[in-house]
Amino acid sequence: MASWIIQITVMVLSVFTSSSQxxxxxxxxxxxxxxxxxxxxYSISQVDPKKTINVGGFRLNxxxxxxxxxxxxxRSETHLSELLDGVCDSMSDYALHVDPDTQxxxxxRFAPRSGGATGDFPDFKNFQFDGPEAxxxxxxxxESVVEELEDDIISxxxxxxxxxxxxxxNRVSGTKLLLCPRSLPHTSKSVRDTQTW
Numbered sequence: 001m002a003s004w005i006i007q008i009t010v011m012v013l014s015v016f017t018s019s020s021q022x023x024x025x026x027x028x029x030x031x032x033x034x035x036x037x038x039x040x041x042y043s044i045s046q047v048d049p050k051k052t053i054n055v056g057g058f059r060l061n062x063x064x065x066x067x068x069x070x071x072x073x074x075r076s077e078t079h080l081s082e083l084l085d086g087v088c089d090s091m092s093d094y095a096l097h098v099d100p101d102t103q104x105x106x107x108x109r110f111a112p113r114s115g116g117a118t119g120d121f122p123d124f125k126n127f128q129f130d131g132p133e134a135x136x137x138x139x140x141x142x143e144s145v146v147e148e149l150e151d152d153i154i155s156x157x158x159x160x161x162x163x164x165x166x167x168x169x170n171r172v173s174g175t176k177l178l179l180c181p182r183s184l185p186h187t188s189k190s191v192r193d194t195q196t197w
Contacts, residue, residue, distance in 0.1 A: 025141075031107035032091070032141035033169040039090050040157055041164075042113065043083050047074035080154045088142035092135045096128040107138050 051073040060066055073079050093111035098104070110127050128134075146153065149171065156164050 028141045037165050039087050044074045075158050091139040
């Protein structure tokens, strides 16, 4: 009798878990994923490419030498982990944007980055500022994506994979189809993979 109750409890919990995951707002999570990629790409581009970091086991070889390897700091796992720790804090700089032509809704950055140009941002009249609830929802989605896919994010960025938006955000949407629409021209022109899909 007790095993029957345990089986029913497990089955109910699994149904509840799968149904709660199925109710994810794909557009919100897609926007969060794209924001993560854009913010990480920007942060990486701000690091001096000449800076390196030593990686390796720092163990002595049998001959008494130490084998270490230098990698660029910007794409090191250590640096990427630090960036991921704070990436969701920038979600307050995003708001819901409605494309006037296609009526496509997605969260986009409305606030310029410090020292950045404001000329490549869309018109503010197409943004919907719904107060802190909207940015809190985006921040929660961002934190969920980072928690679920932290290893994948670090792997993709450390390997400098092309089309990071496509690789990562399709995993978030749960499909191979391009459900995450192409980024609008609010991102830096230097970010190569935002213009490829």
